[in-house]
Structure formats: structure tokens, C-alpha cells
Amino acid sequence: MSSRERILGRVRRALADVPATERDGTAYERAVPRGYLREHGERSVAETVELLAENLADYRAIVHRCTPADLAATIAGMLAARGAKTVLVPPGLESEWLAAADAERIADRAESTPDELDRVDSVVTACAVAVAETGTIVLDGSPDQGRRRITLVPDHHICVVRVPEQVVSSVPQALERLDPARPLTWISGPSATSDIELDRVEGVHGPRTLEVVLVGD
Template sequence: MNSSRERVLARVRRALADVPREERPRDHRVERGYLRAHGERTVEETTALLAENLADYRAVVHRTRASGLPDLIARLLERHGSRSVLVPPGLPAPWTAACHATRVDDLAASTPHELDAVDSVVTGCAVAIAETGTLVLDGGPGQGRRRITLVPDHHICVVRVPEQVVDSVPLALERLDPTRPLTWISGPSATSDIELDRVEGVHGPRTLEVVLVEADPAGATDENP
């Protein structure tokens, strides 16, 4: 009996039987009519789907207006018992203006031990994907170095709605630069052992809180991350 490998190769040979030997793969363009998003949604439906999928990954989701963002972040830090908060360069100053926790700057010289001693980190993001409940950070202003969102135990990530929210991964990729340090986050860090017992906080934050912030009716947020 032929092996599985031999059967597969035989099918390939039959499929290529009428292809001229001189023809190369790039000689003919292959149409790839992939779906770019699954269905059509309103802005509110897309945002609701993002919130639902984030929560499904055990992220804690909050919604607020721009004017309420500073107080909300301050409450989240206080509720977590945070005495220190890491703030990346470029994070809009008003976001943490109401916080009583000690601000820690994102410094290249910071050691993993020093970062581990920080209670929380607040960042913006580059884009959020509704269909997968994924946040993508690219190290831009307001996001800081990748490690600051991997070492501290508590991460608050602010997403501007609707401008930073897209339906799907293909639409997100259009906005991202593959040469930048991309960090894809779907919920708090988690893993499981051979018996599928879930353990959170092994490779990153144990708690992920996502704030979906909309512009106030009279205008947009003061600064962009």
C-alpha cells in the first residue's frame, strides 16, 4: 500500500501534468479572494464585538468619554492597590493627571527586577482587532518598550474608539509597519499544564484592563498616544 506521502505526491504530479516545464510559479497571478472581514457591522457593533471578545479572553473592559478617562485610570490604579505606575514617553499627560501613584518613567537602563517592582503600567495602543479581541502595540508614542507591558503584573491599555478599532486582522495589518516591534495581546498572560489547569501571569501581566475611550460630544481627546 502506498504511503500517505506517496499519495500526496501523486496528486501533485497529476495536478501538474498539463503545466509546461518552462512555466514558473510567478508567471500567472493567483486570485486570492479572501474575506477581509466577516460580515458588515456598524461602528458600535464593531466596538461591542471587540469588548465581547476581550472579555472572553478575561480582560476587564471599561468604556468612558475622554473627559472621564483620567478619573477612571486613577480609580483602576487605586482599586488594584498600585503604589507605582510605569508611564511610557508620549503618553498624554492628562491620562494620569488624577493618579496618586508614583510615576515611573520608561528607561532603557531599567532592569527586569526594577520593572517587576512596578505595580502597574498604562499605555495606549496602535490598533485593536474586534474579531479576535486583540490589542496590538508597536512601540509608538504612548506605548513604550515591549518589555514594560510584559513584566509588570497589571496593564491598563487605552484604545481610542472608533479610530483605533478595526474589524479584522487583514485590516489591522494595513495599519501596521512590520519593521516595528509588534506586540499582540489577547487577554492577560496565561498558560496551562498537561492537565489544562490555567495559570495566569506567567509570561506577562496577570491582569489586563482595557479602556475604550470615545471623544466627548464637543470634540476629540486632547492628545493622541
């Protein structure tokens, strides 16, 4: 008898007197109270959005604010300021967002190699949700966000967040909106790490520069 068979045998014997209707985990869920805080403190919608902006900046993301009518010009200005000649575009991104941009649009293709993605100057995506308390943006691979790798290889990521509808206060509130079966990418500022002397190095595991556009009336 293998170790695996012995362990599974012990589990079966331990569950022998448990009714079959309670073996699916629901009994445990009922027995354990989960009175967790859903957010820390009470904030208005405007205060929640302001907290998001503050925490994004604290993580060294560059935060912009604009109205929907000004979004295309805002993105075009950001790309021009960086000197971006090429921009990677997810298939479901709203075409109006890049209507004023002069950069060449590069499609998100499955066959693109890491070297090809590394040569792209910038990438523009939407997001699934943004968490104010942690300054975190979550991508879920939806058509307007594209494959995970397109936001990990290029050095410059522009992410558009619709406010207030895509902004929540806390991680528990964000999880309620997300599908755990999707490829979730949690972004808190540009990619960074530090050595034993706490010397910060950015751009190690993803974009060196993260710019977030908060779009709302």
C-alpha cells in the same frame, strides 16, 4: 562545493529562462488571486466596538468604557482599586491621562533591569490598533506605548483604546495599519497558559491582569 553552493546553483539554473523583470516576485503576486475575506459578516461601527468588548472579556480582560473627559478619573480609579503606588509611563503618553492619579510615575528607561520593572505595580499605555473579531490589542512600540518589555514584566497593564478610530474588524484590516518593521506585540487577554489537564495559570509570560479602557464619545 558546499551544500549551499549546490542549492544556489540549482536555483540559478531554474531561473535561467525567467526574464529578469519577473524575478522580483511580482509575477507570482499577479498569478495567484487573493480573494480573502476581509471580515466575517457586516457590522456597524457600534457593533464592531461591542464585538471587541465581548471578545476582550472572553479572554478575561477587564473592559471599561468612558468619555475622553472621564479618562483621567477612570484610570485613577483603576489604579486606586488595585492599590498601585507606582505606575510605569511611556515617554509619549498624554500627561492628562494620569493627571488624577496618586501613584508615583516611573519613567520608561533603557537601563531599567527586569527586577526593577517587576517591582512596578502598574503600567499604562496606548495602543496601535485593536481587532474586534479576535479580541486582540496590538502595540507597536510607539512613544505612547513604550518598549515591549514594559508591558511584559509588570503584573498589571492598563491599555487605552480610542474608539472607533483605533478599532478594526479583522486581522487583515489591522495589518494594513501596522508597520511590519516595528516591534509588534499582539495581546489577547492577560498572559496565560495551561497544563495537560487544562488547569489555567495566568501571569506566566506577561501581566496577570489586563484592563482595557475603550474611550469614545
